[in-house]
Amino acid sequence: MxxxxxxxxxxxxxxxxxxxxxxxxxxxxxxxxIAQGELVILGGxxxxxxxxxxxxxxxxxxxxxxxxxxxxxxxxxxxxxxVVDRDLFISxxxxxxxxxxxxxxxxxxxxxxxxxxxxxxxxxxxxxxMVTLPNAKIFAAGISIFFALLLVLxxxxxxxxxxxxxxxxxxxxxxxxxxxxxxxxxxxxxxxxALCGVAGSLIAITFTxxxxxxxxxxxxxxxxVIVAGLGNLPGVALSGMGLGVFEEFSDxxxxxxxxxxxxxxxxVLILVYRRFKLSxxxxxxx
Amino acid sequence: MNQKIFLYLCLLAFGIVAPFIFPAFKLQIxxxxxxxxxxxxxxxxxxxxGYNTFGNILFFGLGMYICSSFQxxxxxxxxxxxxxxxxxxxxxxxxxxxxxxxxxxxxAGIIPALVAAFIGYGILGLRGHYFAICTLGLGIAAGELAGxxxxxxxxxxxxxxxxxxxxxxxxxxxxxxxxxxxVLMVCTFLFLRWAYTTRFGLVLNAIRDNEDKAEAMGINTMxxxxxxxxxxxxxxxxxxxxxxxxxxxxxxxxxAFAGRTFGVFMVxxxxxxxxxxxWGPVIGAIAFHxxxxxFWTFFLGWQYVALGALIVIVVIFFPEGIMGxxxxxYPEKFGEAIDEEDRKAQxxxx
Numbered sequence: 001m002x003x004x005x006x007x008x009x010x011x012x013x014x015x016x017x018x019x020x021x022x023x024x025x026x027x028x029x030x031x032x033x034i035a036q037g038e039l040v041i042l043g044g045x046x047x048x049x050x051x052x053x054x055x056x057x058x059x060x061x062x063x064x065x066x067x068x069x070x071x072x073x074x075x076x077x078x079x080x081x082x083v084v085d086r087d088l089f090i091s092x093x094x095x096x097x098x099x100x101x102x103x104x105x106x107x108x109x110x111x112x113x114x115x116x117x118x119x120x121x122x123x124x125x126x127x128x129x130m131v132t133l134p135n136a137k138i139f140a141a142g143i144s145i146f147f148a149l150l151l152v153l154x155x156x157x158x159x160x161x162x163x164x165x166x167x168x169x170x171x172x173x174x175x176x177x178x179x180x181x182x183x184x185x186x187x188x189x190x191x192x193x194a195l196c197g198v199a200g201s202l203i204a205i206t207f208t209x210x211x212x213x214x215x216x217x218x219x220x221x222x223x224x225v226i227v228a229g230l231g232n233l234p235g236v237a238l239s240g241m242g243l244g245v246f247e248e249f250s251d252x253x254x255x256x257x258x259x260x261x262x263x264x265x266x267x268v269l270i271l272v273y274r275r276f277k278l279s280x281x282x283x284x285x286x
Numbered sequence: 287m288n289q290k291i292f293l294y295l296c297l298l299a300f301g302i303v304a305p306f307i308f309p310a311f312k313l314q315i316x317x318x319x320x321x322x323x324x325x326x327x328x329x330x331x332x333x334x335x336g337y338n339t340f341g342n343i344l345f346f347g348l349g350m351y352i353c354s355s356f357q358x359x360x361x362x363x364x365x366x367x368x369x370x371x372x373x374x375x376x377x378x379x380x381x382x383x384x385x386x387x388x389x390x391x392x393x394a395g396i397i398p399a400l401v402a403a404f405i406g407y408g409i410l411g412l413r414g415h416y417f418a419i420c421t422l423g424l425g426i427a428a429g430e431l432a433g434x435x436x437x438x439x440x441x442x443x444x445x446x447x448x449x450x451x452x453x454x455x456x457x458x459x460x461x462x463x464x465x466x467x468x469v470l471m472v473c474t475f476l477f478l479r480w481a482y483t484t485r486f487g488l489v490l491n492a493i494r495d496n497e498d499k500a501e502a503m504g505i506n507t508m509x510x511x512x513x514x515x516x517x518x519x520x521x522x523x524x525x526x527x528x529x530x531x532x533x534x535x536x537x538x539x540x541x542a543f544a545g546r547t548f549g550v551f552m553v554x555x556x557x558x559x560x561x562x563x564x565w566g567p568v569i570g571a572i573a574f575h576x577x578x579x580x581f582w583t584f585f586l587g588w589q590y591v592a593l594g595a596l597i598v599i600v601v602i603f604f605p606e607g608i609m610g611x612x613x614x615x616y617p618e619k620f621g622e623a624i625d626e627e628d629r630k631a632q633x634x635x636x
Contacts, residue, residue, distance in 0.1 A: 099594070100594035101595055101598070261430035268409070
């Protein structure tokens with residue numbers, strides 16, 4: 001029990017980091033990025049190849065965001081900017097296309113094997129060897145919190161952060177007042193991709209990587225965002241941890257082969273529950 | 287009007303004689319009819335009702351599993367069949383096979399329709415992107431669940447009953463399934479063509495244009511939304527059952543709940559053809575299928591990269607589809623009269 005809860009909380013912090021990126025670009029650009037999970041996996045492969053090249057994969061958390069920022073930025077400049085002001089479904093479908101494309105490209109370039117980057121961090125034992133915690137997971141959670149706080153500070157203090165927040169509140173007004181919303185959007189998407197890169201390289205050292213496991217990460221972050229609401233950071237962290245604990249317990253109860261099914265069913269249940277709750281007031285999820 | 291009937295008759299005649307003109311492409315054309323059914327029924331939600339679903343693949347997979355399970359389960363123990371990998375231990379006699387097929391196809395339509403009615407009330411209350419993502423989750427969850435159920439073969443999947451020995455060869459088999467697919471396609475098309483002319487079609491369009499207003503006008507929108515989904519589920523379920531029999535092998539994630547292939551295809555085909563029109567999904571499905579069969583082989587494993595790129599290109603540059611493009615080019619064909627002088631005056635004003 002304690003084992004599952006602790007595992008879940010550490011895992012959930014990672015999810016929260018990805019969800020934070022999604023909330024950021026959802027709030028600012030009004031886009032739901034289905035390719036979020038693929039960006040995560042791509043970041044993971046960067047760390048993995050550092051490991052293959054003989055560098056310690058933990059340095060991936062520095063390299064991956066830098067590379068992923070440019071990946072995200074160029075993705076915005078080629079595709080995403082065309083769908084920003086359009087119907088939300090267009091952006092969902094377009095990013096779904098990107099997601100299929102990246103999955104397959106990763107499959108070709110990196111191979112379809114399940115890979116893992118060994119970090120050799122050792123394990124911590126708690127409570128008289130009752131609970132085992134790999135240090136890699138603790139490291140991952142720590143780094144996630146660090147990056148999340150860094151981003152919060154950046155958004156509060158820096159000029160770009162202020163521009164991003166202004167654009168999120170009212171893009172038109174921000175444009176009139178001299179904010180270059182186009183580059184703000186590009187930067188937001190880049191930051192989102194960078195966060196995914198951090199999360200991905202942490203996943204590479206704590207879990208496994210495979211070209212096709214991106215979509216569950218997208219759905220998890222979507223779920224966390226709708227439970228917490230846009231722009232509610234403590235909520236994102238809390239519901240991320242909640243989701244992590246839920247997954248560990250569902251592993252316990254239903255078995256690991258139903259893990260993905262449990263995540264997706266939870267999404268459906270949460271949405272339907274919210275819908276019934278709102279429909280009493282004759283409203284619907286917006 | 288006569289021209290129209292002539293066109294329909296030509297198409298019908300083509301459908302009937304096609305297996306004899308192109309004997310090598312029988313299976314491909316049968317799959318094309320299935321794809322047309324999928325895109326037509328997707329369009330009931332996506333185009334006419336404005337509810338973009340990724341979840342119709344759920345009914346496709348359900349139909350596939352249910353049809354085969356009935357075909358086998360009526361005569362043999364299902365668990366032993368899947369455990370032994372199918373035809374090795376049990377053999378259908380011809381009457382058994384056809385009885386099983388009829389019963390299986392009927393239930394492959396009815397059960398998904400019931401499922402749609404059951405989950406519809408909860409899920410169709412979601413709107414816009416929430417509905418899209420919820421149905422996406424539903425389809426994938428169904429695939430993962432089916433991959434865990436031992437009775438239908440879990441992750442290895444199950445075989446559907448093979449064509450019984452003694453009556454004809456594989457040629458006859460593919461002709462047989464060809465005509466069932468064709469008839470089902472024609473039924474779906476005619477049914478939807480009729481349905482769109484009734485009050486039902488008008489209400490669906492009203493929901494697409496403004497659901498709140500439609501509700502305020504006193505329409506019980508939920509009832510119509512569920513009906514629409516039930517209709518889709520019924521036809522998609524039967525199509526799934528046929529597909530399972532044609533492929534002969536059901537695998538949970540790759541063929542049945544294949545979100546990455548058929549699940550995306552149906553959305554893409556309807557959008558490519560032009561959503562919200564009757565002929566759009568048909569044209570889109572034919573164009574997509576020809577593109578797929580014609581060029582898939584040249585990509586050599588890069589198919590999904592091409593598919594992803596195609597989705598992005600179609601969605602970004604041609605969201606109105608082929609029909610939308612034709613409509614813009616020849617508006618008079620759609621009964622939209624344009625006053626030439628008025629148009630010129632407006633152009634000069636600009």
